[in-house]
Amino acid sequence: MTSALLQVTDLQTRFHTPEGIVHAVNGISFHINEGETVAIVGESGCGKSVSMMSLLKLIPTPPGEISSGTAIYRGTDLLQKSEREMEDIRGKDIAMIFQDPMTSLNPVLTLGRQLTESMREHLGFTKEQAEERAVQMLEQVGIPDARRRINEYPHQFSGGMRQRVMIAMALSCAPSLLIADEPTTALDVTIQAQIVELVARIRESLHMAIIWITHDLGVVAGMADRVIVMYAGFIVEEADVNDLYDSPGHPYTLALLAALPRIDRRRDHHLKSIAGSPPNLLVAPHGCPFAPRCEFVIEKCRQENPPLIQIEKNHSSACWVDVKTGAPR
Amino acid sequence: MVRYIVKRLFQGLPLLLVISITLFLLMMNIGDPIATMGGRTITRQSDRERLTRQLGLDKPISVQYLYWLIGNDWTKVDSDGDGIPDNYGTRHGILRGDFGTSLVTRKPVTELIGERIPNTLLLMVASEVVTVFFALLFGIYSALRQYSVMDNIMTALLFIAYSMPIFFVSLMSMYIFAVLFKKWGLPYLPTVGMFDPQVGKTPWQIFIHMILPVFSLSVTYFAAYSRYIRSTMLEVLSQDYVRTARSKGLPRRQVVYIHALKNAALPIVTVIGLDLPFLLGGAVVTERIFAWPGMGRLFLDHVSRSDLPVVMGILMLVATAVVVFQIITDIIYAWLDPRIRFD
Numbered sequence: 001m002t003s004a005l006l007q008v009t010d011l012q013t014r015f016h017t018p019e020g021i022v023h024a025v026n027g028i029s030f031h032i033n034e035g036e037t038v039a040i041v042g043e044s045g046c047g048k049s050v051s052m053m054s055l056l057k058l059i060p061t062p063p064g065e066i067s068s069g070t071a072i073y074r075g076t077d078l079l080q081k082s083e084r085e086m087e088d089i090r091g092k093d094i095a096m097i098f099q100d101p102m103t104s105l106n107p108v109l110t111l112g113r114q115l116t117e118s119m120r121e122h123l124g125f126t127k128e129q130a131e132e133r134a135v136q137m138l139e140q141v142g143i144p145d146a147r148r149r150i151n152e153y154p155h156q157f158s159g160g161m162r163q164r165v166m167i168a169m170a171l172s173c174a175p176s177l178l179i180a181d182e183p184t185t186a187l188d189v190t191i192q193a194q195i196v197e198l199v200a201r202i203r204e205s206l207h208m209a210i211i212w213i214t215h216d217l218g219v220v221a222g223m224a225d226r227v228i229v230m231y232a233g234f235i236v237e238e239a240d241v242n243d244l245y246d247s248p249g250h251p252y253t254l255a256l257l258a259a260l261p262r263i264d265r266r267r268d269h270h271l272k273s274i275a276g277s278p279p280n281l282l283v284a285p286h287g288c289p290f291a292p293r294c295e296f297v298i299e300k301c302r303q304e305n306p307p308l309i310q311i312e313k314n315h316s317s318a319c320w321v322d323v324k325t326g327a328p329r
Numbered sequence: 330m331v332r333y334i335v336k337r338l339f340q341g342l343p344l345l346l347v348i349s350i351t352l353f354l355l356m357m358n359i360g361d362p363i364a365t366m367g368g369r370t371i372t373r374q375s376d377r378e379r380l381t382r383q384l385g386l387d388k389p390i391s392v393q394y395l396y397w398l399i400g401n402d403w404t405k406v407d408s409d410g411d412g413i414p415d416n417y418g419t420r421h422g423i424l425r426g427d428f429g430t431s432l433v434t435r436k437p438v439t440e441l442i443g444e445r446i447p448n449t450l451l452l453m454v455a456s457e458v459v460t461v462f463f464a465l466l467f468g469i470y471s472a473l474r475q476y477s478v479m480d481n482i483m484t485a486l487l488f489i490a491y492s493m494p495i496f497f498v499s500l501m502s503m504y505i506f507a508v509l510f511k512k513w514g515l516p517y518l519p520t521v522g523m524f525d526p527q528v529g530k531t532p533w534q535i536f537i538h539m540i541l542p543v544f545s546l547s548v549t550y551f552a553a554y555s556r557y558i559r560s561t562m563l564e565v566l567s568q569d570y571v572r573t574a575r576s577k578g579l580p581r582r583q584v585v586y587i588h589a590l591k592n593a594a595l596p597i598v599t600v601i602g603l604d605l606p607f608l609l610g611g612a613v614v615t616e617r618i619f620a621w622p623g624m625g626r627l628f629l630d631h632v633s634r635s636d637l638p639v640v641m642g643i644l645m646l647v648a649t650a651v652v653v654f655q656i657i658t659d660i661i662y663a664w665l666d667p668r669i670r671f672d
Contacts, residue, residue: 058575060567062476083581090578098576103569108591108666118577153667169577 004031004072005177005209006055011069011079013047013054016062020282024050026233027069029308034176037203037210039220039241041256042230043278048213049099051230052179054079056094057086073177092122095170099182101162105154111138112150115169122173137168141198160191164198171202177209184219196223217260221245226314229253232279232289235308239315247324249317251294288320296321298328330663334656341652348648349423352641353394360635362386362432379410384432397429397641398422423645429638433631438642441627446609448523449623452616453608455539456546461601464551468558473585475563483555491552499545499618506541521620542619546612550604558597565593595666602658606650610643 013025025047032038040048053059054066055078071078078089090096098104106114115137116130125133131150138146141164154162163183170178180199184192200223203210214220220227220241227244229237229252237250248254258272276293279285288294291301300320308318322329363372363380372380381387385396385406401418408416421427428438467487471480503520510517518541519525524534565571566589574588609624616625624643631639663669 056576058572087578087580090576092578096576098569098573100569104573106570106574106588106592107668108595109588110667117579117583121577121579121583155668166573169573 005034005036005074007031007070007072008055009070009072011051011054011071012067013050013059014065014067016065017282021284022281023284024064024233024281025054026285028230028233028235030228030235030238032177032209032211035203035207035209036226037212037224039212039214039224039227040230041214041217041220041227043215045278045281046230047233048215048230049181051233052096052181052211052213056090056096056179057081057083058090058096088122091118091170091175092173093175094177094179095173095175096179096181097163097166097170097183100186101159101166101183102186104166105162107154110151110153111157111165115150115165115172118169119172133172134168137172138165140202141165141168142194143168160187160194163187163191163195167195167198167202171206171208174206175208177211178203179211179213181213182215183212185214185216192219199223217256229256232285233281234285234289234305234318236290236319237317238308239312239317243312243315247312247315249311249315249323250319251296251321251323252290254323255293255295288318296323296326300328330660334660337656337659341656345645345648345652349398349641349645350394352644352648353397354390356637356641357390359632359637359640362635362637365634366432381410382407382412383410396420396422397638399424400427423642428642428645431631431636431639433634433636433639438638441639442624442642442646445622445624445627448621449609449616449625451535452539452542452546452621452623453612456543456550457601457605457608459543460547460550460554463547464554464558467551468555469562469585469590471555471559472562472566487552487556490548491556493548495545495549495612495614496618498548499541499615502541502545503618523622538619542612542615542621545619546615554597554600557600558593561593561596562589565589568592591665595662598661598665599658602654602661606647606654609650610647 008031009029010027011025011029012027015022015024028047028051030038040052042048050059050064054064055071057066057078059066066079069079073089073093078086081089105111112131112134115134116125116127119125119130119133120127123130134150135146138150143149143161143164149156154165157165163186166183178199183199184195187195196219199210199212202208210223212220212224217227224241227237227239227241228235229244229250231252237244237248237253239249244253245257248257252274255272255274259274261271274293279289279292285305287303288297288301288305291297294301296319298321304320306318306320308316310316311322320328362384363377363386366372366380367376385393385401388396396418397420400420400422402421404418405414405416406418407414408418420429423429426439428442430437431441434441467483471483474480506518507520508517519538520541523538524530528534566585568589570592571584571589574584579588610628612623613625613629615621616623617629620626628640628643
């Protein structure tokens with residue numbers, strides 16, 4: 001804990017909409033160490049992206065509001081910083097890549113311009129220096145003929161290539177933390193594997209910490225050190241990656257793993273899906289948010305939301321039930 | 330690119346031909362130009378017949394159109410009006426740059442229009458510049474502070490401004506800035522013409538005479554444009570690439586004015602490009618109220634006396650400008666948006 005690069009405590013983000021308050025993130029706490037890779041897993045709309053965007057203050061306010069919490073990054077609280085101070089953090093210390101490479105690049109600016117502007121802003125590079133480094137970065141992420149292609153526009157690139165450009169852009173200032181918000185979701189499977197491999201390779205050379213948001217447990221198995229499972233704006237389980245796969249401690253994780261296709265299963269084995277849908281975040285949470293969909297549900301679940309407690313070394317779960325035995329904890 | 334422009338220009342020609350035929354047919358209902366030629370006295374029947382033949386108004390409409398289009402110097406016309414064609418005509422037709430002669434003033438149409446165009450352009454370009462400048466300023470401000478108090482106040486005020494007819498704005502501004510200001514002993518603005526004849530046509534005189542007409546013209550357009558710019562900017566600001574730009578830690582200025590505005594400029598350019606050619610036609614109501622000697626007043630004066638050559642000349646000028654500005658808009662669009670390429 002002492003070497004934590006980023007320590008988030010009790011982060012709460014809400015959106016004030018005409019229909020009411022959306023409880024997007026409900027007091028999550030986690031940390032990430034230097035050079036560590038943490039995956040955040042969960043269904044769509046469970047607060048993964050919102051919590052990460054809150055850390056960088058990229059939530060539009062209003063309607064969004066970061067209503068409580070601290071995020072200590074290298075000794076200072078990100079959430080207390082002004083917009084001006086955040087501009088110095090974003091892209092330089094903490095960079096982000098996004099889900100949809102088709103819309104995340106500006107269609108009317110050249111890649112060169114988009115790649116160089118953060119270096120010129122943060123590192124004080126001249127145009128020539130920044131372009132030189134941009135070419136190097138593009139070559140590093142596997143874009144051939146980079147020197148010529150730097151003058152092209154995003155529409156001249158395929159989806160996978162654009163995501164490579166996004167990665168090059170995010171890494172150009174050598175950040176110490178990269179937040180990857182479902183960077184492979186919009187890509188087809190072979191490209192997904194290439195992108196994961198690419199990020200893993202660059203991680204080694206830059207000694208950079210990564211928060212990898214995904215709803216695909218399969219993607220993270222190979223690269224993450226630790227996994228955080230989120231549901232309805234809560235962290236429901238946190239564990240080292242092997243522990244999580246070997247002995248999941250929360251019914252939701254169990255259900256997610258059961259929904260994962262595996263190459264070693266029998267052909268007539270049907271994939272399981274989780275019955276029901278995630279809770280309406282407009283309603284203030286009461287009891288365990290997963291209770292309505294849970295196989296292990298007991299009466300206490302509907303009354304009281306279980307806190308995240310340690311169940312083994314480096315393994316916490318928020319559940320009233322021990323899923324191995326089915327008995328209440 | 331050059332090939333594209335030439336192609337578009339040639340495509341515009343048949344369009345202009347169709348427009349000219351349509352307008353010419355409509356002009357047949359413009360009224361009787363001879364009826365007002367005698368001034369206050371009614372035109373005598375014998376004069377009427379002579380004038381009809383001299384002006385070629387006795388010819389079928391197809392022949393009149395042909396003369397207007399290609400001239401009548403290849404055929405004999407009845408120049409003394411006695412019913413017998415005697416010598417070749419003098420008109421060269423619009424295709425050879427001859428817009429004809431005004432039936433009222435007997436001056437060449439090109440000369441009449443040429444006198445007025447600088448005045449109209451001065452007024453219209455000034456009001457367009459004022460409109461776009463303030464619309465950008467207010468539109469972007471509102472978009473960046475959506476639903477703030479200022480945004481709400483501006484929404485209400487702009488709604489009122491947009492709802493006011495231009496003649497009302499003109500007369501109110503005259504009343505306030507000339508009549509009331511004079512009464513209160515404040516420096517007041519002139520309301521009529523381009524300059525004070527006693528002082529002469531100095532730049533300062535023209536400037537102070539322009540203020541009220543430019544203000545009146547700008548109010549409505551400003552309201553419409555700034556609302557449009559606001560909604561376009563709002564849409565662009567919520568795009569993923571703006572979030573990307575922010576996540577890179579770029580200063581807000583750079584995010585708004587480079588990443589967002591360059592995208593928002595595309596639809597804004599289209600709207601301005603559609604409006605610009607009509608500036609040539611002048612502002613009929615405003616020029617009339619402020620007695621500004623521009624195209625709008627020329628049009629009004631001559632349409633009321635059924636002066637077909639002048640009216641056709643002005644309308645064709647505007648039609649040509651529309652075609653040309655469409656091409657210019659497309660070129661600017663391609664320059665702004667790399668996804669559009671013509672080759």
